[in-house]
Amino acid sequence: MKYLSKYFFTIPIIFLTFQLIYLLGITLKPQITPYSDNNRYLTDLTNTLRLSKLQYQQLNFFDHRNEVEMIIIDQPNHSFKTIISTQLPPLSQVAALQKLIKIANIEGKELSFVDLSSRRPYATF
Numbered sequence: 001m002k003y004l005s006k007y008f009f010t011i012p013i014i015f016l017t018f019q020l021i022y023l024l025g026i027t028l029k030p031q032i033t034p035y036s037d038n039n040r041y042l043t044d045l046t047n048t049l050r051l052s053k054l055q056y057q058q059l060n061f062f063d064h065r066n067e068v069e070m071i072i073i074d075q076p077n078h079s080f081k082t083i084i085s086t087q088l089p090p091l092s093q094v095a096a097l098q099k100l101i102k103i104a105n106i107e108g109k110e111l112s113f114v115d116l117s118s119r120r121p122y123a124t125f
Contacts, residue, residue, distance in 0.1 A: 011025070038061060038063060041068075041076045041086050044056060044090050045059075045084070045090040048091050049094060049095045050094040050108050052094050053073070054097070055071065056070045056071065056072050057070070057071050058070060066086045067083050067117045068081055068083070068084045068085075069081065069083050072097070072101075074101055074104075074111065080110075080111045080113060081114070082097060082115050082116070083117045084097075085116060085117035085118075086117055088116075096121070097116065104123075110125065111123055111125060
């Protein structure tokens with residue numbers, strides 16, 4: 001009985017300490033989420049394309065090449081293939097694409113292919 005009365009206040013403190021360590025160990029482990037970086041990028045890209053009012057179809061994501069391929073519908077009878085890099089923000093690439101479309105329309109040319117994924121982006125008319 002002497003020991004019980006002596007350690008009566010330390011036993012709950014030790015128990016609470018072990019419980020706190022156990023709970024923190026479980027909650028600090030990495031959690032699994034259904035969202036990956038690729039899903040976030042595609043969500044950002046589709047939102048950016050929707051805001052820019054560009055019509056697109058056949059959006060294909062290539063993880064091993066870090067690229068997204070899609071077909072942009074410029075006019076009712078004209079569409080062209082576009083490649084966008086996943087290493088750069090989608091907003092700047094879509095803005096560059098809009099500028100290219102605007103320049104092509106001013107010059108009266110039709111785009112046939114746009115590659116914004118390489119170090120030196122290019123477009124063919």
